[in-house]
Amino acid sequence: MSTKEYDGGNEVKSTLQSAFAKLMTASKDAVSEAITKLISRLDTKSKIRTLTEKEQLVLSLERQYQGDVGVLAALFFNYVKLSPGEALYIGSNEPHAYLSGECIECMATSDNVVRAGLTPKYRDVQTLCSMLTYKQIFPEILRGVPVQPYVRHYTPPFEEFEVDCCLVPPGELVVISPVPGPSIFLVMTGEGEVQADSMSDGENAKNGDVFFVPAYTEIKLSACGPEFMQLYRAGVNSRFFS
Known part of the structure; x- marks a missing residue:
């Protein structure tokens, strides 16, 4: 999976790391003062021109997380905006x-999640600044x-997982072929029924339900009611079994 990348070499990365670390380790008073000046300047600019999306984002974040680095x-x-059906x-x-908005996040096995801003949870700034790649x-x-039909497949460039999006129209039946690894199905919207060889009977499925499906199991999905049933399947990346 390719990315558009600018690599200015170690010197550029070192400069970026230094600037980011200085910001993240600045005192609370210094951060608060800088934010106050920035917001004041943007408020003034907004009276004479349309602010950029990034500038509008800063104003929005400041309203939600006042004084936050x-x-x-x-x-x-x-600053990335995703439309329905898009992923990164x-x-x-x-x-x-x-x-903001609604999305699903599928995460590979990890022994830590490091936070440093826009959160009330514990922040580990030193670890964060030391672990980042600083790629541009x-x-x-x-x-x-x-x-x-009704199924889109998303494959990241590693073996841990892959994701399918299933959008089942009302009254339709969608059959998901068996795969070599186990899967987890998450129902996001709508309602219907999930049938599998591992189930004695079909299971009713509605928004928020999660189903575990063993390897080599065929799945039948049917939507009931007036709206589409949207499900996501997360499973072992098929590349792992190649």
Whole structure:
């Protein structure tokens, strides 16, 4: 899975790391003062021109997380908006922050999650600043590959997992072929029925339900009611079995 990357060499990465670390380790008073000045300047600018999306984002974050260093750290990040059906892959040791809307996140096995801003939880700034890659990249937006009617397949560039999006129309039956590894199905919207060889009877499925499906098991999905039933399947990446 490719990314658009600018690599200015070790000197550029070192400069970026130094600037980011100085911001993240600045005193609370210094951060608060910088945010106050930035917000004041943006308020003034908004009266004479339309603010950029990144500038509008800063104002929005400041309203939600007053005095938080993450308001300023956002200026170091790409600002990415995803439409329904789109996805992106984030590699290990790459910082990211989810801001708004609904999405699913599938995460490879990890022994830690390091936080440093835009959160009331514990922050480990030193660890975060030391572990990041400081690559200057913009993630490629993924739109999935249709593998059968009503099913799109998303494959990241590693063996831990893959994700399918199943959008079952009312009254339709979708059959998911057996795969070599176990799967987890999450129902996001709608309602219907899930049938599998491992189930004696079909199980009713509704928003928020989760089903574990063993390897080599055929799944039948049917939607009931007036709306689509949207499910996501997370399983072992098929590349692992090649």
